[in-house]
Amino acid sequence: MALDAPLVAVLVSAFAMTAIVGVRYLLTSGLFAWITARVRPGHYKGLDRQIRSEIAWSLASAAIYGIPSGVVAWGWREHGWTRIYTDVHDQPLWWLPVSVLVYLLLHDTWFYWTHRWMHRPRVFRIAHAVHHASRPPTAWAAMSFHPTEALTGAVVIPALVLLVPIHVGALGIVLTIMTVMGITNHMGWEMFPRALVHSPLGRWLITASHHQRHHESYRCNYGLYFRHWDHLCGTDAGLSQAFSRP
Template sequence: MSPLALILVSMLAMTGIIALRYLLSSGGFALATRLTRPGLYKGLDRQIGAEIRWSLWSALIFGVPAGLVAWGWQNRGWTLIYTDLRDYPLWYLPVSVALYLFAHDTWFYWTHRAMHRPALFRVAHAVHHASRPPTAWAAMSFHPWEALTGAVVIPALVFVIPIHVAALGLVLTIMTVMGVTNHMGWEMFPRWLVHGRAGRWLITASHHQRHHDNYRCNYGLYFRFWDRICGTDKGLAPDFATASARASGAAKG
């Protein structure tokens, strides 16, 4: 096969992997929601269908640069991804993960905040906020223009920050879990974490839900750092856990 054909195969393979990852992760947390918060997604079947359709388009958009970079890494040595643990000190493994998460969070904060300018919101970001309330299926529910801003960041980072392939896998896992759990409509993390010292800096569903309620605050993805620095952190959604519990209780009644 020609290099172009192999690149296309790699893009299709990565698209399939990303789509499957989305379906399994969002589907898994949607099932958890059904079991622990029955009735929370009641009446949202049409919305969930739209979330899945937009997300599968996003998987294609994410898969194109990911497939190109994967091919370049394996066949041309383009990237700084490494497989031998001896290439860098072991202490660098957690450092690289932290660097990727911080860089991704920084990119996400500023592009996300820009998406809330009226013109960009109408063109692209309104698709994501059409999920009212968001569900576990909304994690990748983006207009293609917005999906493109998210699709380039990790592929770009592998050219500038060295990372072991397993550490990169961990970054992608954290990205997936946080993306889904921040949108699923209830708080899976314990109260001591959400309302404790760690919760002052980490973003969970209680924090991101307030963004979906108020729109002009809480723009971060993993950390509250940029929101705090820029004065856009408006805290946690009030009575978020209580509201979820009420929905569960109403369904049971």
């Protein structure tokens, strides 16, 4: 029995987005792994088996991220479901940068609280232990999630574009920041200057120095982009002392 055209279009969109997410992961994580090999030769020595596991879990996560994104992308193109707009004049120009910040703050809030929830012992064993099996994390670990954890992350951007207006270019910036920070926070070394990391601004931003402490101590430093929830909730344990920028 032949599938009807709309269903085929949805499936094609979901498959295409899955492929895009997977290829993006391989290219970006591969790039930062290559940079690590040049800047810190031997930094991932002996981690080949772990890296293979990280890549396998990450490619599975690509499908979990790609399917809802593909469905929403189809709904945007065919039915205008989302609040994504292409004409910069559809919203006030000041909203372009503000929308990026709003998306990051909302995503960060969702991540902080779901991340804390996944550190409850039973949930941790079921879902989050896969991510923490990376000891130490590498540039390949940014999407190394159990499907349950991947699902909590996969719904955020599709939900936001249904509710909060954003220009397609601003959305691209959000996705770029999400990808780059997800990878650089797991590289096992700090690529940003010490002057930034240890500055007053750095006290509110999450970089590898901050997230590494989470992988060392588990019950602290739960944020994704910003440290305000960790500060407010008393879960900020500061920076890891295990490494520094060369």
